[in-house]
Amino acid sequence: MTGVVFRAMARTFLRDRGALAMSAVLPLVVFVVFAAIFAGASGEQLRIKVAVADEQRTGPTDRLVTALRRDSALIVAPGLLSAAEVRERVRTGGADAGLVIRAEARPLADLTGDGDPPVVIVVDPIRAVAGRVLAGQVQRAYFTALPDVALRNTADLLGEAFVTFTDGQRDTLTERFAELERDLAESADAEAAEGPFDGLVARESVGDPTLGRSHVAYYAGAVAMLFLLFSAVHGALSVLEERDAGLLDRLLAGPGGMGAVVGGKFLFLVVQGVGQVTLIFLLAWVGWGVPLLDRLVGYLVVTIAAAIAAAGLALALTTACRTRRQAQTLANIAILVLSAVGGSMVPRFFMPEWLQSIGWFTPTTWAVEAYSGLFWRGDPATSLLLPVGLLLGVGIGSLGLARRLARRDEVL
């Protein structure tokens, strides 16, 4: 009897294009959108669009601009713009940040002279981070691509404030700076040139290098849980539709009871959910290298537990309601709140501490944390026990409640 209800659900689902789109296509589309956004926002990929105006047009400023163009963290607009054009691009969003080397300022090669600082970073306050990143990259370029200019300025500062160079020393410095400048010019690739300041900063990544790009792995779990809930409710509403259509009267006049009806639907929703989540993770694996196959067993355990939780909750909610409209409204509210608090919409790590704590009361968080543990942080398998246990507990408990509530329809 349970199997027959399962087959009836499965066939109806396969014929219902709306349900198919909602369960299979829409989650993939939403996931791709989130993945595309957040893959670009993760550290390795962050590239800032920069508009540049060079009003000084001296050798050192040319070298600075060239160095910035070669910086992989920046996308510098081609050609040189006027200061007004740079400000306009930043204002209209054509560039994330702007850089103006002002004519009416100290020359870049002589920072100890009179006047304002030569380099101005132009930012829109809503993209303040872009300005800070650009400022950092300018300083880096200054010390790595223009070490002769930096040293010359340093020597001038020393000569002015601390020691007095003799003429001989001054001649030697000038000679050395000229040599350094020549060496740099001869080097075909300025990136490869080793300036005296190159040894300052090195980069180190934490985490398992085999794991997927962090935010994509996070969003695969987050989108999966959001749509698991939506699809489960969509399927569970068939209990109420079948009651309105008289199908339940027909079925209950037969030898099976509500237990078989709810059981068959539960089984279908779990299978549907596992299939749906697997589609999302397959895409995450193929498109973004989320290591699905390396952690397949853990993935299946978490996914089955998440699908059981979603199916149980959806059936409990729909059997608690008397009308389809009531169930739909309640489900929309519940899913949106669970998803917002639980981290399906905005990543939990962006949330304040108190909101993250509240999230621990939602199954969305359990699933999202379990997937993050698997594919992002590379947590040991034992760390999955708690979220998986909670998901299974809620799923099976809700199924029990749904069966109890459904008995109201059995004998009136």
Place this chain on the structure above:
Amino acid sequence: MTPILAARDVRRSYGAGRGLDGVDLAVHAGEIYGLLGPNGAGKTSLVRALTGRLRLDTGSVAVAGRDPRVDPAARRALGLVPQEIALYQELTVAENLGLLGELAGLSRAAAAAAVPGALAWIDLTDRADSRVATLSGGQKRRVNLAAATLHQPAVLILDEPTVGVDLPARDRIHGLLRDLRARGTAVLLATHDLDQAALLCDRVGVMVDGRIRAEGSVADLVGRWFPAGSREVALALGSSPDEPARAALLDGGFVVGADPLAWTGVVDSVTRVAEWLETLERKGVVVRDTRIREPGLPGVFLKVAGREFEE
């Protein structure tokens, strides 16, 4: 003869005079029994009770001698055709029949084997692979009926099986129900279509306010309430009757329905109609239109319930 479907002193109160108030019922194999009554009379509650889905205050129900409330075997002997088109709209006719046959208790193989015969019986073999949603109203009604009979139940209960279908479609359903009767199925037909009951039913029970007030074949009931040769007289009055006129109508055995100008009564012979009208006119009753008809179920209902049958 032991009835295959039985209810004994079935009571269930929902408060405020609604529910079932001591229903006794016996339907036999090879019989079509019409359960008549206006909306709210308790037909649906009685159907629920007979399918084992109503908690009873007192009394008992039995299908093939077993209690459908506790015994799945009793429910296997039962088929229900709900008033709604209780089918999976997105599935094909054949898929519906197969799945619903299984849900009624058949094995997968037995259900699959029974589908071609069922399709032929309802004359929809050529639509076997059509989705139910694409069928006409009459075709859906036939599938609705076949889905409840695939497992060849001893008892078939139908709740308003021809609501919203045209006359030819209704006649086809009637033909199918007669087939079932010929096969020995006990059919309980809950309806408020008195014409349907008169055409089809071997016996009818008139249900009013949760009780079966009269029961028998249509001819028996008419004969019991109407002497041979008597006629029903339906009057349409020209104006609302004043007190003396009203008293005269009531004295003459006329009853009034929802429309205060429409009164119905019985005369023992056609020849007395003119005499009646004369008497009424003398008492101040203004009659605009008079219709005389053979007594039938509407008249029986009028006698039994003391009011016009209203759907």
